[in-house]
Every structure is written in structure tokens, then in C-alpha cells.
Amino acid sequence: MSQSLIIFEPSGKVQYQSNAKIYPFNEFISHLINETQITLENNLTTQTINQKRFYCFHKEETYVALYFDAITTIDGEKVKQTLSGIYKTYKKFEEEENLADEKFKQLVDLQFMNLMKLKRTEAVEEGERELPTAVGAGNNSGTSTPVKPSSAKKPPAKKLRKWDDSGEMVEVADSQALDYSVGDSNGDLSLMPEMKVNNEAAFTKEHDIVLVNELNEILNASRDGDDDEDDDDDEEKERKDGGRSSGFFSKISSYLGGSINLDEVSKKFNEQLMSKNIAPSTAKTIIDKIKSRLSGKKVTMAIYKQTLTDELTKVLTPNVSTDLLYEIKRNKTGRPYVISVVGVNGVGKSTNLAKLAYWLLQNNINVLICACDTFRSGAVEQLQVHVNNLNRLNADLPNKSKIDIFQKGYGGGDHVVATAKQAIEHAKSSQFDVVLIDTAGRTHSNAKLMAPLKKFGDAADPDKIIMVGEALVGTDSVEQAINFNSAFGNKRSLDFFIISKVDTVGDLVGTMINMVMATKVPILFVGTGQTYTDIKRLSVKQVVEMLMK
Structure with missing residues (x-):
């Protein structure tokens, strides 16, 4: 199973790589350059290339990208949380000019491996990977008490169905065990003890990988006065502010009947569309069209609302026969x-x-x-x-x-x-x-x-x-x-x-x-x-x- 992560700059310089084979990223980067990748939401893009699933979180001049072999049901939000956390870790150590510190590698690898472990766990639930054979089958080491075989006659093996590597569905015998209690965890992230980032102890080590408390401080650090704070984070705080949630149109009622500030009203309507389950990238595309169409004109609220109504109507109106x-x-x-x-x-x-x-x-x-x-x-x-x-x-x-x-x-x-x-x-x-x-x-x-x-x-x-x-x-x-x-x-x-x-x-x-x-x-x-x-x-x-x- 292949999965890899890199942190790179627009110049092409790779600042960090984990379990990395660099060459699969080349084609994905060309999609980034040509803007043909799928934008899931602000700062997060994705693409499937040669049966590999790529995700990339980008901010300013830093890109954090990963791929795995496309067999995953991890949603984009979980991926974004991980890549955003890795980005914050990178910026923290970059500011201190300490990227060569072994601790930086440990902190990044913990977050990366936890996401991969989540991927493995969900793959088990989906039945998308082979189950390990029963522990000790055919190999009695003499270090444990033998189990007396049951004299009861076992029913014939039940036939199960699964997808094979070619995408075909085949029948397999249920001859494999669901016992994960023993085994070699080397190289298998799904069998590693769970590593949680919490404040229950001063620090926790797992194979000398990471100081958990330090990672907490980086991910939860106050960013007061920091110009790098995400714009979408600010917008999210504003949306959750109970003192301002009295209704969308009440916020801009002062504009009714007179000229409006196009940028300010566009921002409010963008929030309105996202509140209706429209994806952020889709809402932005719609609002940008409205701004372009109305730019340089004297615009009232009525004109803006009608233009947006016309655009939404145009989007949903079929351009082919639906009879x-x-x-x-x-x-x-x-x-x-x-x-x-x-x-x-x-x-x-x-x-x-x-x-x-x-x-x-x-x-x-x-x-x-x-x-x-x-x-x-x-x-x-x-x-x-x-x-x-x-x-x-x-x-x-x-x-x-x-x-x-x-x-x-x-x-x-x-x-x-x-x-x-x-x-x-x-x-x-x-x-x-x-x-x-x-x-x-x-x-x-x-x-x-x-x-x-x-x-x-x-x-x-x-x-x-x-x-x-x-x-x-x-x-x-x-x-x-x-x-x-x-x-x-x-x-x-x-x-x-x-x-x-x-x-x-x-x-x-x-x-x-x-x-x-x-x-x-x-x-x-x-x-x-x-x-x-x-x-x-x-x-x-x-x-x-x-x-x-």
C-alpha cells in the first residue's frame, strides 16, 4: 500500500517528505499549475490520477500534499484537518529556522501516520483489504498453552463476496480470522496503539515518535495579531457569533433602496449561499460572476438580488430536453x-x-x-x-x-x-x-x-x-x-x-x-x-x- 506526503514551495523545492516517492506528485502538480484539479473547499484541492488519490492543502507560498492508493472513504474534512495541522507545524519550525530538528519530523510523521491509520481502519470496515490469517495457524511455538480442538462438526465454510484488484466481484471462503490481538505491528499502522493528542499527561512517547504536549501547543496556539490567520476561519467565527445571527438580510437592511458596497454585499451573499449547502468554491464562482457583471455600475440591493436570482435560475435551467x-x-x-x-x-x-x-x-x-x-x-x-x-x-x-x-x-x-x-x-x-x-x-x-x-x-x-x-x-x-x-x-x-x-x-x-x-x-x-x-x-x-x- 502506497502513501506519501511532501511539503513544497512553488519554486519546486521540497522542504520535507515522508515515506515519499516524489515522481507520482509530478502529474498532480501539473494539474495544480493548470488549475484542472477539483477544489473541495477553500485551500483544499484533490485529483485522482493513475489510481492514486491526491490531496493538497495550500496557503500563501506553502503546499502540503499527500497521496494514497485511492482505496479510501476518508472525507475531505478529515484530510484537511491533518494537512492544516502539518502546515501549522511546518510554519512554527520555519519561523524558528529549525526545520532540520528531528522533533519537526516526529511531529509531522505522527499526524501523517494517524491519518493513514484512520484510512486502514475504515478500509477494514469496508472489507477492502485482506484479513490476516489466524495467529499461530500451523505454527505452534510451544510458548503458549495449546487449545484443545473442538469435537463438534464444523459447518462448511461460508462463501463471501469481495471486490478483487481488477474491480471484479469474486467469491472467497470465510477461512480467515478476525483476531487482531497479536501480530507484528512493524510497518502496519493499523495495528499500532492509538496515539491521541490530548492534555491528560505532560507528554507521551510511542517508539520515541513525538511529544504530544508540544503538538497540542502548536495546533492550539493563540494566533492573536497573526496576519496568517485563515480568512475562512474568521468568517466561520463570524457565522457562529450569536450576537450577529439575527438573519442575513437584517445585516444589510441599510442598503435597501440605495447604492450598495459591492464587495461587502457580495461577501454576505456568499455566506448566504454556503449556508444553503452550496460548496464554498461553487458559491465563490457564482458571486464572482455577479461582481464581474455589476462592476462599475450603480447597484442597488434590488438589482443585486435580481442578478443573483437570474444566475441561479440559469444554472438550474436545463440546456437539453428533459422530456x-x-x-x-x-x-x-x-x-x-x-x-x-x-x-x-x-x-x-x-x-x-x-x-x-x-x-x-x-x-x-x-x-x-x-x-x-x-x-x-x-x-x-x-x-x-x-x-x-x-x-x-x-x-x-x-x-x-x-x-x-x-x-x-x-x-x-x-x-x-x-x-x-x-x-x-x-x-x-x-x-x-x-x-x-x-x-x-x-x-x-x-x-x-x-x-x-x-x-x-x-x-x-x-x-x-x-x-x-x-x-x-x-x-x-x-x-x-x-x-x-x-x-x-x-x-x-x-x-x-x-x-x-x-x-x-x-x-x-x-x-x-x-x-x-x-x-x-x-x-x-x-x-x-x-x-x-x-x-x-x-x-x-x-x-x-x-x-x-
């Missing part, structure tokens, strides 16, 4: 219209696929649901329950449409492709108008799990690919949308979004802006509840009103 019924009914290819539904784990793909199926049934369209989530236990049975429910509801509709399920059980990547192809052929021979293909949920930041989507897309060749995004996810929606949009290769991309769980977020609907601006892909439907009829066409006007509220 899916028209597309389906004009299909004269002799092949059923194929729609594939993709998304992150737990966002509601199967549920929204069933809602979409009921909408099609209401419009007198024959629907075949194809069960291609062949990894998650119970996924096929879940779809069967939906089909049974929809058949009962369909019996009450004043039309002759039909719905059925096509499934071939559970299996690996080749099984998924074969199932999709067979479902399309079956739909053609049985006169189904539409094939709705359910797919396995996958972590957007895991390159090995995302890779099979291209193979699936090439084989099934769906007419439309719809991603289900979750309104609750907030700023991470930018990275989710970008990664899924690019997962199908250069020739294919997402066609539509369905935004689920909109009924749970009130007016915090910024996820819609995040996903559309990141990909230029329009929103087809929004999910608004738990029943099959709780799916609605996007009302751009209503969403914009929520954002401006």
Missing part, C-alpha cells in the same frame, strides 16, 4: 429504451428506480426492471418486492401497461454485464418499451470500484444514465457528481440527476447547484417522500426562492 417520455415514445430502433441508474451507496437508487417505473406505468409504458446490483445482499429481493407492489398498483391504472423483473441472482462483474445484455434481449422479444437497470452502489472516491462502470456502460450501452444524488450530502456532492460523470469514459457521461430526500433538508437545497454546476448535467426529478408517487419534476423557480430566502 423523457417524448424520447421513449419516439424510439424506433427496434431496441427497448435502456435507462441505467447509478449512485453512491445508500442514496436511494432502488427506491427512486421504482418511483421512476411507476411514473412510466402511469404513462402507459411497459417496464422491465433489470437487477444488476449483484453484490449487495438482498438487492435482488428488494427489487422483487417493488415489482410486486407496482403490479398491484398497476392493476388499478386505466391502461394496459405491464411491469416485470429480470434477474439472474448474484455474481461478479462479468455476471452483471451478461445479465444486462440478456435483459435487453428479453425485453425486445417480450415487447417491453423500457429497461430500467439497477446497479451496485459504490464509493465515488474508490477508483477500483468505479472502474467497472465503464465496462458496464460499454456493454449495456444505455440510452440514458441517471445518477441518484442525495440532498443531504452537502458539499461532497461536487466530488460525487464529477467522479460519476467521468466514470464512463470520454465518450459517455451522465444524462440526468435525480435528487433524493429533498423533503428532509428544508430550504438547504444547495446540493442541486453543486452537482449541476460541477457537471452541466440537468436535474430530471426530485424525490420528496416515501411513496411511489413522491417524485416530481424540478421546479427551478421554487429552488431559487429557497436559496434566496
Whole structure:
């Protein structure tokens, strides 16, 4: 497993490296120079290159960058906290002109290794790494009391499913133990005793690595009068100041009816957008457009609000047809219209696929649901329950449409492709108008799990690919949308979004802006509840009103 960290300057000089292979950073740095990397939030950027996940925290003339092998579910905030802490450590020792001190290396390595240990821990929970074999299996050293074997007959080994290195799903025997109590921790950060930064003792040492108290002092030091304080930290303090939280528009009421200070009002509206779950980088892009458009003009609050309203409306207004019924009914290819539904784990793909199926049934369209989530236990049975429910509801509709399920059980990547192809052929021979293909949920930041989507897309060749995004996810929606949009290769991309769980977020609907601006892909439907009829066409006007509220 590869992971590496460097601290460098824009000149290219590397000030520090930990476990470093410098050459993988070269391509990422070119993305930084060309500004083609993904900006997660202020001062934090990311990119996936050659199945390595890069993150970079930058401030002034200092960059702290790391990569690991893309198999991670650590969110950007945890990475930013670590890289920001390493940056502060670096600045502290740089000011003292003491970067050569061994203590500096120890403090940086502690923070880096704690993040890697968190990565390993989450990888174990995700089942993304091999479990160690049972301790002492086949090797009795004579130093411990032998355990008498049980005379009870053991049941046959249970077959488990896991993703292999190529991104395919394979079956493996459950012949490995979950005992981590003994083992060699050398080189394995996940087996090291947990090292916490706290104030419970004057100092703590682990393999002579670090003085914890000193790290506390650096990370928590008062920065009064320090010009290097993050601007976003100041803004965060202002947002949390109870004495100033009486409402956004009350802060700028004095401008109503007269000319405004463009910079000051823009800053307030930027805060307004971020408070609605719009990612900081996305909010900044929108506000910069408004400032550029209004610069040099006499601007009132009414003009500013209308310009911002128009810009948000423009973002959400589709630039392609979203009349899916028209597309389906004009299909004269002799092949059923194929729609594939993709998304992150737990966002509601199967549920929204069933809602979409009921909408099609209401419009007198024959629907075949194809069960291609062949990894998650119970996924096929879940779809069967939906089909049974929809058949009962369909019996009450004043039309002759039909719905059925096509499934071939559970299996690996080749099984998924074969199932999709067979479902399309079956739909053609049985006169189904539409094939709705359910797919396995996958972590957007895991390159090995995302890779099979291209193979699936090439084989099934769906007419439309719809991603289900979750309104609750907030700023991470930018990275989710970008990664899924690019997962199908250069020739294919997402066609539509369905935004689920909109009924749970009130007016915090910024996820819609995040996903559309990141990909230029329009929103087809929004999910608004738990029943099959709780799916609605996007009302751009209503969403914009929520954002401006």
C-alpha cells in the first residue's frame, strides 16, 4: 500500500517528505499549475490520477500534499484537518529556522501516520483489504498453552463476496480470522496503539515518535495579531457569533433602496449561499460572476438580488430536453429504451428506480426492471418486492401497461454485464418499451470500484444514465457528481440527476447547484417522500426562492 506526503514551495523545492516517492506528485502538480484539479473547499484541492488519490492543502507560498492508493472513504474534512495541522507545524519550525530538528519530523510523521491509520481502519470496515490469517495457524511455538480442538462438526465454510484488484466481484471462503490481538505491528499502522493528542499527561512517547504536549501547543496556539490567520476561519467565527445571527438580510437592511458596497454585499451573499449547502468554491464562482457583471455600475440591493436570482435560475435551467417520455415514445430502433441508474451507496437508487417505473406505468409504458446490483445482499429481493407492489398498483391504472423483473441472482462483474445484455434481449422479444437497470452502489472516491462502470456502460450501452444524488450530502456532492460523470469514459457521461430526500433538508437545497454546476448535467426529478408517487419534476423557480430566502 502506497502513501506519501511532501511539503513544497512553488519554486519546486521540497522542504520535507515522508515515506515519499516524489515522481507520482509530478502529474498532480501539473494539474495544480493548470488549475484542472477539483477544489473541495477553500485551500483544499484533490485529483485522482493513475489510481492514486491526491490531496493538497495550500496557503500563501506553502503546499502540503499527500497521496494514497485511492482505496479510501476518508472525507475531505478529515484530510484537511491533518494537512492544516502539518502546515501549522511546518510554519512554527520555519519561523524558528529549525526545520532540520528531528522533533519537526516526529511531529509531522505522527499526524501523517494517524491519518493513514484512520484510512486502514475504515478500509477494514469496508472489507477492502485482506484479513490476516489466524495467529499461530500451523505454527505452534510451544510458548503458549495449546487449545484443545473442538469435537463438534464444523459447518462448511461460508462463501463471501469481495471486490478483487481488477474491480471484479469474486467469491472467497470465510477461512480467515478476525483476531487482531497479536501480530507484528512493524510497518502496519493499523495495528499500532492509538496515539491521541490530548492534555491528560505532560507528554507521551510511542517508539520515541513525538511529544504530544508540544503538538497540542502548536495546533492550539493563540494566533492573536497573526496576519496568517485563515480568512475562512474568521468568517466561520463570524457565522457562529450569536450576537450577529439575527438573519442575513437584517445585516444589510441599510442598503435597501440605495447604492450598495459591492464587495461587502457580495461577501454576505456568499455566506448566504454556503449556508444553503452550496460548496464554498461553487458559491465563490457564482458571486464572482455577479461582481464581474455589476462592476462599475450603480447597484442597488434590488438589482443585486435580481442578478443573483437570474444566475441561479440559469444554472438550474436545463440546456437539453428533459422530456423523457417524448424520447421513449419516439424510439424506433427496434431496441427497448435502456435507462441505467447509478449512485453512491445508500442514496436511494432502488427506491427512486421504482418511483421512476411507476411514473412510466402511469404513462402507459411497459417496464422491465433489470437487477444488476449483484453484490449487495438482498438487492435482488428488494427489487422483487417493488415489482410486486407496482403490479398491484398497476392493476388499478386505466391502461394496459405491464411491469416485470429480470434477474439472474448474484455474481461478479462479468455476471452483471451478461445479465444486462440478456435483459435487453428479453425485453425486445417480450415487447417491453423500457429497461430500467439497477446497479451496485459504490464509493465515488474508490477508483477500483468505479472502474467497472465503464465496462458496464460499454456493454449495456444505455440510452440514458441517471445518477441518484442525495440532498443531504452537502458539499461532497461536487466530488460525487464529477467522479460519476467521468466514470464512463470520454465518450459517455451522465444524462440526468435525480435528487433524493429533498423533503428532509428544508430550504438547504444547495446540493442541486453543486452537482449541476460541477457537471452541466440537468436535474430530471426530485424525490420528496416515501411513496411511489413522491417524485416530481424540478421546479427551478421554487429552488431559487429557497436559496434566496
